[in-house]
Amino acid sequence: MKRIILKQGEEDRILLGHPWVYDNEVDRILDGPQPALLRPGELADIESSRKTYLGRAIANPQSKIIARIYSPSKEGMDTGFFKRRIRESLERRFSQGSCRQGSNLYRESARIVFGEADFLPGLIVDRYTGWPLESAQAASQTACTERPLTPELVEAKLGPPASWLAVQFLAYGMDERREDILDALEYTLEWFRPAPAGGPVEGDRKEGGGRPLGIVERSAVKARELECLPLREGLARGSIPHGILIFENGLPFVLNLEQGQKTGHFLDQRENRLLAASYAEGARVLDAFSYTGGFGIHAARGGAVRVVCADSSAPALEAARLNARLNGVEDRLTVVESDIFELLRLYERRREEFDLIILDPPAFAKSRSNINDALRGYHEINLRALRLLSKGGTLVSCSCSQALDDGRFRRMIAEAARDADRRLVQKDFRHQSADHPILLGYDESFYLKCGVYQAL
Secondary structure: OEEEEEOOOOHHHHHOOEEEEEHHHEEEEEEHHHHHHOOOOOOEEEEOOOOOOEEEEHHHHOOOOEEEEEEEEOEEEEEEEHHHHHHHHHHHHHHHHHOOOOHHHHHOOEEEHHHHHOOOOOOOEEEEEEEEOOOOOOHHHHHOOOOOHHHHHHHHHHOOOEEEEEEOOOOOHHHHHHHHHHHHHHHHHHHHHOOOOOOOOEOOOOOOOOOOOEEEEEEOOOOHHHOOOOEEEEEEEEEEOOOOOEEEEOEEEEOOOOOOOOOOOHHHHHHHHHHHHOOOOOEEEEEEOOOOOHHHHHHHHHOOOOOEEEEEOHHHHHHHHHHHHHOOOOOOOOEEEHHHHHHHHHHHHOOEEEEEEEEOOOOOOOOOHHHHHOOOOOOOHHHHHHHHHHEEEEEEEOOOOOOOOOOHHHHHHHHHHHHHOOEEEEEEEOOOOOOOOOOOHHHHHOOOEEEEEEEO
16 A cells, blocks of 8 residues: 655644645655555555554545545445445434434435545535426426425325435546445445434335435536546436426425536525525515525515526526426516626616525635635625615525635625625524535535625
């Protein structure tokens, strides 16, 4: 096994829990006593300058992140390893007391592997639980007279839900072991079920779980280019229906796993959408960067009198229309296709006013190198939104830019409020859903910010 020896003092961050080794932190690479070169995807042991063992990693000399630590011990990486790690990841989410009510969430869609935060660096797995849209048409028609559409109604007509996976392989070492990982996912999900006490039990199947009917890969992302990997998307195993009907917080949504953004649905905002809806009773609502209407539809179901879902993607807004119809709120929800920066300026010129404004933009800052440009963008949309907000109204402002920490985000909100001549009271401040765990010492896993502010 090759050994990566760090320069003096470079182990401090790793000892605090960060799993990455950067190429400029390496002093030398050895194979036994001899200098050596690393092969992309191979395993290597990490040692400090004093030869203290730090862990075993997957290596990639073609990337600035030359090694990603996956274990504190000298264990291999075969199908058995992946089965064990995936099972542990499921246990953290769905055992008693974890991520809300454990087994109840197991019947909802959730992220089941979150890369380094689940000690599987560069691997993302989202599990979608629901019914094929084409099979759910009868239930959808029923919703026209029996609104709103409920999971109990669909299950009564179609039986228990099935599941499908969307996966991303973002590190060379994981991509090289793609088939082992897919085998492990299928096996582990087939036999895993959450138990009410004492941890999960294997050897039995539970409704809402089971072997996935299909796995789609959504690895056409920039992170693969940084690993010198080709972009790749498409069906990996089984079959994927054109549309899938899922329920989030009891509300129906339709998604397309092969064509939607990222892995099909932004699961990390599940609890924040429910939070925003608690401020929606009787409100006029603007859901900016709405995608398929997650925040807006929650608001409409929460009692909003008018909801505008605005986004630049026509296909996403078409899905929002369908989701509004399934939720029985299409008479109160309007979609607007527009650049959000331009739309906010237009609404300001028109003197439009809203009681609840939700800003959930894409990551403006992909890295710390462009944080200043990103801050200008965040400042602009929050400034414009505050000028549209009614007295006593609520601003829900989000950022999924990891490079923008909580402190700088709050300062940006304060500066936008100053420039808009508004005073704000913070009502709440939250982060991502619990199925996107935060690994202490690994700040990259601590990325989503959601602030709720009342305008005085």
